[in-house]
Amino acid sequence: MFFKKKLNHENVESGDFPLKSNHPDVVFLDNACTSLKPREVIEGISSYYSEFGSCALRSVHKLGKQTTTAVDHARKKISQFVGLKKAEEVIFTRGATDSINLLCRSFQWSEGDEVIISSLEHNSNLLPWIALGEGQRVNLNIWNIDKDGRFDLKELEALLSKKESKLLSLCSDSNIIPIDLPLAEIISLAHKNDVLVHLDASQTLLHRPLNFNDLNFDFMSFSFHKILGPTGIGALCLKEEHYDKMKPAILGGETVVNVTNKAYVLSDPPHCYEAGIGSYAEIFGAVKAIEYIEKIGYSQIQKKEEELSLLMQEGLESLRGMTFLGPGLNSHLVNLYLGEMDSGELSILLDKNYNIMTRAGVHCGHYWYNQNQLNPSLRISAAFYNTESDIQRLVEALQEVSKNYL
Amino acid sequence: MLDTGCCGTNLRNDRISFWGYFTLAFPALIVLSAMYPLSFLIGSERRGKWKTIVVSLYEMSKRIILVPKLKLFISTKIYLISPVLSGFTFKLFNLFWMMSMWFLLAWIVLTIQRLI
Ligand SMILES: Cc1ncc(COP(=O)(O)O)c(C=O)c1O
Numbered sequence A: 001m002f003f004k005k006k007l008n009h010e011n012v013e014s015g016d017f018p019l020k021s022n023h024p025d026v027v028f029l030d031n032a033c034t035s036l037k038p039r040e041v042i043e044g045i046s047s048y049y050s051e052f053g054s055c056a057l058r059s060v061h062k063l064g065k066q067t068t069t070a071v072d073h074a075r076k077k078i079s080q081f082v083g084l085k086k087a088e089e090v091i092f093t094r095g096a097t098d099s100i101n102l103l104c105r106s107f108q109w110s111e112g113d114e115v116i117i118s119s120l121e122h123n124s125n126l127l128p129w130i131a132l133g134e135g136q137r138v139n140l141n142i143w144n145i146d147k148d149g150r151f152d153l154k155e156l157e158a159l160l161s162k163k164e165s166k167l168l169s170l171c172s173d174s175n176i177i178p179i180d181l182p183l184a185e186i187i188s189l190a191h192k193n194d195v196l197v198h199l200d201a202s203q204t205l206l207h208r209p210l211n212f213n214d215l216n217f218d219f220m221s222f223s224f225h226k227i228l229g230p231t232g233i234g235a236l237c238l239k240e241e242h243y244d245k246m247k248p249a250i251l252g253g254e255t256v257v258n259v260t261n262k263a264y265v266l267s268d269p270p271h272c273y274e275a276g277i278g279s280y281a282e283i284f285g286a287v288k289a290i291e292y293i294e295k296i297g298y299s300q301i302q303k304k305e306e307e308l309s310l311l312m313q314e315g316l317e318s319l320r321g322m323t324f325l326g327p328g329l330n331s332h333l334v335n336l337y338l339g340e341m342d343s344g345e346l347s348i349l350l351d352k353n354y355n356i357m358t359r360a361g362v363h364c365g366h367y368w369y370n371q372n373q374l375n376p377s378l379r380i381s382a383a384f385y386n387t388e389s390d391i392q393r394l395v396e397a398l399q400e401v402s403k404n405y406l
Numbered sequence B: 001m002l003d004t005g006c007c008g009t010n011l012r013n014d015r016i017s018f019w020g021y022f023t024l025a026f027p028a029l030i031v032l033s034a035m036y037p038l039s040f041l042i043g044s045e046r047r048g049k050w051k052t053i054v055v056s057l058y059e060m061s062k063r064i065i066l067v068p069k070l071k072l073f074i075s076t077k078i079y080l081i082s083p084v085l086s087g088f089t090f091k092l093f094n095l096f097w098m099m100s101m102w103f104l105l106a107w108i109v110l111t112i113q114r115l116i
Helices: A018-022 A039-052 A062-081 A096-106 A127-135 A153-160 A183-192 A240-245 A280-296 A298-316 A343-354 A366-371 A388-404 B018-034 B036-041 B044-061 B068-079 B083-115
Strands: A090-093 A114-118 A139-143 A165-171 A196-200 A219-223 A234-238 A256-259 A264-266 A322-324 A333-338 A359-361 A377-381
Touching: A039 A062, A039 A280, A062 A090, A062 A234, A062 A280, A090 A096, A096 A127, A096 A196, A096 A219, A096 A234, A114 A127, A114 A153, A127 A139, A139 A153, A153 A165, A153 A183, A165 A183, A183 A196, A234 A240, A280 A298, A298 A333, A298 A388, A333 A388, A343 A359, A343 A377, A343 A388, A343 B068, A343 B083, A388 B083, B018 B036, B018 B044, B018 B083, B036 B044, B044 B083, B068 B083
Parallel strands: A114 A139, A114 A165, A165 A196, A196 A219
Antiparallel strands: A090 A234, A219 A234, A256 A264, A322 A333, A333 A377, A359 A377
């Protein structure tokens, strides 16, 4: 069509998500970066300021006690959400990046220890380990996942079987390409070789459950902003027995029970790992996010995302100039090239011309892109609150771009 | 270059140097395109090769980073009127720009010559 046709923005389900009501014409397909927030979460955050407004664990007045009770409840709720037995097995952090850094710096390494990660990790699960190797003599081994998402478990097994290997730190889902790692097999391989397993669950919990009970891993990190919650809050979850292998790397208020001029007595975990005032408002929001996910249910979430993935697959696979990174299309996350077009320019065209929010670049996976000599690409990531019409608009937009701009 | 923080949109590994293109490939593209009618005299196989070279030179022009923000600004404004025209502007922006620079250069040289 030569002249621009008027866009039809019907069918936008905005009810639960105020951002959708405030921007009814926007299609948000950058959910791997951060998720939208339900009204309950936003209200949960403000309820802290309007109804509690105090410090947990410190003040004995009634508002302080109420805050302490609410934070304890939140910790319990989160521990149950990830299949842990005790609330104490959840350490609040600022997000996944903070959690991984905390694990990296608090773990008591011995000289020569080795950490294994995959080549597909987000910078947040790569840089802390590189930095650890610079300071102490802890070596990093990288298990290769190629540009089509192929990997060799034998290669991983060889790394795990080295006697120096101490920890395997892997994403349970990637923010770059859709990949289905055989986690149960990997975890049992690691444990057979006495290697602990840390999962970076940042890209998982919005889409499917991940549970200490089912998979028996040792540590898990995630950010709440990726699972409907607020920014600035995350968790490092771990089995209680692993506290023995750790020592807090950051100290301050709440981390000690007594101090002299030369010594201090640490408080019990998790408090000794949570230096400084807590992000209470964000914790309140985080609980609401979990409650929202539980209300919808993972089975509903997965069903909806499968439908959206199928629509994307049908709409995109035959487009002129379209190539996909990774194993394929049947996922809520798609990473693509459109001809030779620059991913940044494509993302801006989608935004400015079609009001579709996507993400361009190397998605904090510089290492993987460099290793595979790949150009930056465009990532489209849907979530259960996206609609069929969102996907339809995306497909129509990409059809038009492919026709007119290539 | 599009500046979008740490996400690395600027990390393309197949960029083409502006000066290389401007001084070599662009003049070649203009000359070969202008002389394309002559290709009908040299047989269909050679004409095919001629066409491939012209198309490759044109495609290469898209890989140059040349005021991308302006290119996107203009294309997205034109989109409000016509997607086809917008796409046309987007695709040919680098060539328009280089053509203007050649004209400017020619004008400067001619003006200096006249002054001398
Ligand atoms: C797989 C993965 N790990 C870690 C992170 C870092 O999360 P945050 O920036 O919330 O700390 C991200 C964020 O995109 C991610 O996708």
